[in-house]
Amino acid sequence: MMSNTPGANGSPKLLDLDKVKIDPAVALLVSPTLALRRQVLPFARHNGFAQVACANPHDTHTLHVVERQLQMPVRAEQAEPESLKRALQRVYGSPQAAASGNALRANSIDRALEELESEGAVALGQELLHAAILRQASDIHIDVEKDGVVVRFRVDGVLETYRKLPPSAHSPLISRLKVLCGMDIAEKRAPQDGGFRHTYGPQGQSVDIRAATLPTKYGERMTLRLLALQAERLTLEQLGMSPAHLTLFEQMLDRPHGLILLTGPTGSGKSTTLYASLRRLTERESLNIVTVEDPIEYEIPGVAQVEVDSADKVSFSKALRSILRHDPDVVMIGEIRDTETAGIAIKAALTGHLVFSTLHTNNAVGVVTRLADMGIERYLIGASLRLAVAQRLVRRLCPHCREPHALSDREAASLGRPELAGLAVHRAVGCAYCGGKGYYGRVGLFELLPLDETMSRRIADGAEEPELVAMMRQRQIGSLLDDAVEKLRSGTTTVSEVLSAVTVW
Numbered sequence: 001m002m003s004n005t006p007g008a009n010g011s012p013k014l015l016d017l018d019k020v021k022i023d024p025a026v027a028l029l030v031s032p033t034l035a036l037r038r039q040v041l042p043f044a045r046h047n048g049f050a051q052v053a054c055a056n057p058h059d060t061h062t063l064h065v066v067e068r069q070l071q072m073p074v075r076a077e078q079a080e081p082e083s084l085k086r087a088l089q090r091v092y093g094s095p096q097a098a099a100s101g102n103a104l105r106a107n108s109i110d111r112a113l114e115e116l117e118s119e120g121a122v123a124l125g126q127e128l129l130h131a132a133i134l135r136q137a138s139d140i141h142i143d144v145e146k147d148g149v150v151v152r153f154r155v156d157g158v159l160e161t162y163r164k165l166p167p168s169a170h171s172p173l174i175s176r177l178k179v180l181c182g183m184d185i186a187e188k189r190a191p192q193d194g195g196f197r198h199t200y201g202p203q204g205q206s207v208d209i210r211a212a213t214l215p216t217k218y219g220e221r222m223t224l225r226l227l228a229l230q231a232e233r234l235t236l237e238q239l240g241m242s243p244a245h246l247t248l249f250e251q252m253l254d255r256p257h258g259l260i261l262l263t264g265p266t267g268s269g270k271s272t273t274l275y276a277s278l279r280r281l282t283e284r285e286s287l288n289i290v291t292v293e294d295p296i297e298y299e300i301p302g303v304a305q306v307e308v309d310s311a312d313k314v315s316f317s318k319a320l321r322s323i324l325r326h327d328p329d330v331v332m333i334g335e336i337r338d339t340e341t342a343g344i345a346i347k348a349a350l351t352g353h354l355v356f357s358t359l360h361t362n363n364a365v366g367v368v369t370r371l372a373d374m375g376i377e378r379y380l381i382g383a384s385l386r387l388a389v390a391q392r393l394v395r396r397l398c399p400h401c402r403e404p405h406a407l408s409d410r411e412a413a414s415l416g417r418p419e420l421a422g423l424a425v426h427r428a429v430g431c432a433y434c435g436g437k438g439y440y441g442r443v444g445l446f447e448l449l450p451l452d453e454t455m456s457r458r459i460a461d462g463a464e465e466p467e468l469v470a471m472m473r474q475r476q477i478g479s480l481l482d483d484a485v486e487k488l489r490s491g492t493t494t495v496s497e498v499l500s501a502v503t504v505w
Contacts (some may be wrong), residue, residue: 017087020053020435021135022043022091024091024131027042029070035088036088038065039084040062042070046432047436051432052077053078053084054084055081077432092201093202100425132162137156138225141159142177145342146218148167155269156442181195181209184337191212192213193213195209195295196209211223229233231456234272235276236249236280239446240487241446249389258355258386259345259384261336261388262358262359263367263370264358264392265348265392269391273391274332278300278332287330287431288328290323291333292319317340320333321344324348324351332355334358342375362390363447363479363480367385368388382459388445389448389482394443394498394500394501395439395494396441396443397438399440400432400433407422407488414499417485447477447479449472454471458471484498484502
């Protein structure tokens, strides 16, 4: 029942729960009173077992009780005592809160909803939000099907099923969340949008939540996006840029004016890079920074943030025209969506402002083509654009269990780099720290295209993508795939993750 890895001196290596991604689908199955009193915390499922962190792995009586509550065999992991106390407080709260029943037991959901529908829905909604925060999820998906409701979390970019609920839970739960979001609970046949701020944890932390509903065949589905859960961690160093990329990016931040554009598909981390850039600028000097966003995802002290109004009272173009009258040093536009916004952004960059924004393109060179397709004159693009950054997100290998292996001929060919066959790379395995997933968190892949005078002039003269790509290669500017290969060499990610994120031509 006990499963501890020996340390360097032969003694059991204690599990540091501050580094473990706890799975609430297991943790919330046990009684909070039992967990807090006996200092036990189920934190993951792996290979048919529930892994349980505990202060005393030889307390077989407590472990048998946990087995009965989980209805599955357990493996005990001796945890570092202080990290266990912190983890128990994060999951279950204080002993007083647990005694008052603030945590809803999973096997009592049906009964709670039957006995007192409204209070059961409130408790269930709280539990889902609490579980998503514990799991560090970016989204909660509530999907209604013919035989029930499926709740899924998006964790590290991958959807995972958290729980299946009975059909009777659907209407009360959606109504409860609609009330929090300020939606019309009587309207069930039209899509709605809303949001609210949720407070959690002993320190009173808060997270902004954006929600949207959509009528489907079996009822309304709802998606909730948790914004800025880790805003305090937004630093350029943690994005995954190589030292050379980081140095180049910071040099561009030192420029007094110009346009910096981040590109990539939805969910590739563009907004995170934008906010990390603004945070770096606010730390270095006193600047007048104004942003226009839809929605505001991270609150940054010292930055004036404007949110686009869905009623179109405040659009990107309207806000930008007003912002330029407020003497900004730096302007950040959440996304360039139309010709008018693009034109204002470029004019701002040409008139002494440092402007950041995002576009949807496949690579850094595609920025030029996209802006030209939007009707922007090429001489304006060449004169204003200073840096184009393409980025993707891939899952980061768990450093505690990754396993080395040689890159096969087939894998090297699939990367478009047959010469790399035999290269030492790593694969995912799974352990207590990553909950058996093999991955822990995500890291960015980057392609940075700085525009020098020669390239700017060629853009103004009408150079197309193939010529610009050739100029990149001539200057030995690395592509997304080049950065991905370096992260394979360093054991940061896997071949499968790279192939899922980067197009190999």
